[in-house]
Amino acid sequence: MIEDLELFNELVEILLNEEHFNPVAQPIETEELFTSLDLNLNAEPAIDDDFKITLSQIIKSTPKTASTSFFNQLFGGRMSRAVLGDLLAVMLNNSMYTYKVAGPQVGIEKTLLRAICDLIKYPKSADGTFAPGGSMSNYMAVLMARDKYDPNARQRGITRPMTIYTSDVSHYSIGKNASFIGIGKDQVRLIPSNSKGEMLPDALEKQIIEDKQNGMLPFFVNATAGTTVLGAFDDVDTISKICKTHDLWLHLDGAYCGGVIFSAQYKHLVNGIEHTDSFSINAHKMLGTPLSCSILVTRDKKYLYDSFSNEAEYLYQTDTDDFNLGKTSLQCGRRNDALKLWTLWKSVGSNGLESMVNSQFHLAEIARTYIKAHPDYELYSFENSISVCFNYKNIPAKTLCTQLYKDAQLMVGFGNFKGQDFVRMVTINSVLQEKDIRNFFTTIEQAFS
């Protein structure tokens, strides 16, 4: 093991060097992937030297998500204390289903869940779990809601035509999950959003009333804290009142920007969060932990047990349900995703997490200010968003992003809102500083001068 850890350190040094000197890996054409790298598996073991050379080649050509040129996705960067926790989790290799097998790791997970429930002012009855990603957190939420409103569903399958509500710019997992829970994608009502990408509450209520009149059972509303393209925040407070009036479960998908709960300056963006029935947040997005670290909390843990607990004598042999986390999980064996967030939070404090979140908004503000001041650019995004959407010199966004990628200049993606295509630069990457934002624009201007 020690030898492999030494090799690990050597390889990581190569990676860090690459990130610094070649922040965007030269992409390999897919047609050449299997000939340019030795990915084959053979009957004979690899010779150590070859193994090391192959690994270093793979590292060099793998996209660099922790470099200062990565603006492509809703994650990026590297918080070293979180990496430390994740590496330890790999070495410890516990499975989170029982206290017997995970011991204090259970306490770590419970501490995080409690802290998040407290932050959003959920009552003492609240609890949560870790899911394999934001899509799966949303899945767990809608499944709990289904079982609340059609308690026979778990045993017999759904017995009533049920409908779900989410905005037309919400994450695609909502539709996918509707098929998973057996109600079907056709029963997802895509509620129109305003010019900023925020769900229209009046349109929501009108649709709920109409569905009720048509004999449907409206049961679940998904609101979003940070829509995937524009980074918009739905009006949770207003939507929660509609859900209360008509008795629907309200879930807040905070996979992207739920991290605002840590910021005194930005938590107003999720005003009313305490009235939701469930809330999900991806720590691997705004909080910068390694993938994946997705948390789901619900205001009454009863619903977690109702939907996810199963008896299993071969598994649950000691301790109470409260410490056997398998009883509230989508999975059986489960990776320890909690430790990396705990090591980060423990070492930077809540204040440190707040600074991270604030800095992302600050950098986005700097980017918007730059765009507004330069006539070659057109801006499409709004205040209070860490997605900065723009076009440059009317170059089609896809052309611009693809050329920057192929030339190994920048990793940035494009998006679309109400028929308009644009470049979407995201300031979530935890290693970014002001100079990297300026460098981003300079790189574009030089590439397309």
Ligand SMILES: *Cc1c(COP(=O)(O)O)cnc(C)c1O
């Ligand atoms: C990223 C994202 C998700 C999905 O999270 P995964 O961890 O990628 O499954 C869901 N909702 C929103 C708003 C997101 O931005």
